[in-house]
Amino acid sequence: MTSTLSLRSTVKLLDGNAMPVLGLGVALNEDPAPAVLAALKHGYRQIDSARHYKNEAPLGKAIRESGVPRDQVFVTSKVFESEHGYEATLQAVQDSLHNFGFDYLDLFLIHSPRSGKAKRLETYKALLHAKKAGKLKSIGVSNYSPKHIEEIREAGLELPAVNQIELHPFCQQQPIVDYCRAHNIAVQAFSPLVRGKLDDPAITSTSTKYAKTPAQIVLRWSLQRGFVPLPKSANSVRVVANAQVFDFEIAQEDMERLDALDRGKAGAITWNPVDAE
Template sequence: MALAIDSTVRFFSGNHIYRLGFGVYKIANENTKAAVLEALRTGYRHIDAAALYENEGGISEAIQASGIPRSEIFLTTKIATAGHSYDSAIREIDDSLQRLQVDYVDLYLIHEPLGGAATRMAIWKALITAKKAGKIKDIGVSNYNIKHLEEIQDSGLELPVLNQIELHPLDQQRPIVKWCDEHDIKVSAHCPLIRGRFNIPVLQELAQKYKKDPAQVLIRWSLQKGYIPLPKSSRAERIRSNVNVYDFNLSDAEMESLDKLDKGTDGAISWNPINAD
């Protein structure tokens, strides 16, 4: 599979997203500028943010300091559902743009399916309004299960272009991925590096075979599955290492050996609110 750090995939809207993203979860705001700057220097052009991470300001500083045109950077951020109505979601979108110091974001997600159907749909309508106003290019969701996606479908409103879920060999969320594939919704993988829990024999064997580290094997698995992985790190050497995944290719048999690690939701290693009412 021919892939490179600038490889993209097309949304059904016609817009494109870079296949590899840089996550900033749990990077303190004062460290975010340096981390994002290093990521941009390394070749990343896709930054995945969220209001809950409380570091949108650091991302803004990095983008401005990088000298890279805004149009060349794909920027995602997210709104949490807690306490929001349609009107407050509109205000939060504006606040997020202000913190990021941009006129628009490329992708805006509902962070999680909490708060009930009425809250979710009110926020979704706010995202549609902001998209029509040119503040957002595309809209999507995160941590949504099939029932939450069907909720949008049944409303007759536009579907999300992307669903960001916990996704790695231990927790492959196959029914959600299948539903998204059937509806041309791209799937983005958070926690692709299983938070460093690399003591898995097959993973170690593949890393040794290809002279890679386990994190690189996991990113390669995610890319070859067609996902959009979002590895994160605040360490410069790890940021650079995580893009060194384009000079090897896992065979079908090796991909299958990693697929067999799936434990369903029992394999989740993070917050995974897919079963919210």
Template sequence: MSNLNIKSTIRLASGYAMPLLGFGVYQNYTAKASVLEAFKAGYRHVDSAQAYRNESSVGEAVRDSGIDRGDLFITTKCISKNHGYESTLKGVDESLTEFGFDYIDLFLIHNPHSGNERRLATYEALQESSKAGKIRTVGVSNYGVQHLEEIRLAGFAMPAVNQIELHPFCQQRPIVDYCQKHSIVVQAYCPIVRGEEGKMYHPVVRDIATKHAREPAQILIRWSLQKGFVPLPKSATPSRIWSNAQLYDFALDMEDMDKLDGLDEGKDGSISWNPVDVP
């Protein structure tokens, strides 16, 4: 992983390339300025959602950036209250309108709370939207092994991506192992533990940061990259947007990685909703 750079990508099962570092815009309701700053810092991958209520401002940033749309990778998601076949088809069109795009790079089922029947209907609708050219890649978020298995057992193509809470304190190893076995790329949300002091400044993280003369957030994101995940750090602060992208002139050694791996608290280490166990 020492040859990574901010332009590094991973090839998805859909055949498209996704940048390994993403920029999250959760709770950033007027995201345009932050997204433009992220583009200046080198990010080319933005993670939005219908529930974030900022698809339109992300779309404005894309148009105002001057960057070719084909060089950017934009994600959105449909939340469980809007699940269902027809409502998902409608929601895809609404997201395209909000963004002002002809296509969306990655469309995720945001969470699994709607139950088996509606989850599968939603997934089928996203597959249909992909065939129609409205979506390039279909994936899921907050899916546990049981949710992924229901897709497989229903005979659908497996999702290309599963976005889950992931950081040294919440490593979700059974889900990660399943995804790796089935060529599902794992995206890591909350990679810098939302700045929670007890975790961000845990002695192990702090000592490794001191060793490398880095910020704790950089250590946590670098861990994620070296584990083969796609981290999605978020910030609205320009200095942190830049700092969170400065990851490529150092690497964590095996001892560092082992120490960080040893911080896993299972689901008890979660700092978000992390609904991977819902029926």
């Protein structure tokens, strides 16, 4: 039940591994240390990065400096389309491990499907190889539509454990979510705070009703919808506040008001390349 969730709660992935229900996003933050140290100090146990963000090395350093044991922090990175392909992906994984200073990563994603079917599958097979070698605990995809995941299934390969997509009340991507749920693929929500564009009356009135910030309302909505939100902030105070979403529950009628904000793909505020060929 969502009412029993806490910051230490986890989602069981289809490969048997456990992923925390909330994480810190560090997209394009060249100095993630302050936010990461605040997050880990206040109970976060998942950090989401990517090779494209160019902050793996300082992120790994901050995790070591935090004093939290490595095996208690769920760390994600992603391979961008410019490095797709079998050999290039194997090298990217190795380079990421070197950057982080880690022996393994908890989750490694294909950052987008924009490299085309052949390279998508080569890249995925490389991630499977790295997983078998113990370098990656879990593997997954990002910005994938059902069509892209079906390519994996039709190739006879194990399904991704995670699909990370843009998700918030204005962009709910229901067909992708429904597909992932039908196949037991965990759904991570990036840009869950809509880059701060939270002045819609449905959100602000709900914020007033529950005496919570608009950001806390949309994060709680995400949790209650069964997603794993990855709020991004470089502000340590906001990092802490974004985790204060486990001491209340949004009532069904208020969840329905937030659900009604969905604008489909038109509600996306980022690149959202889910329709890539």
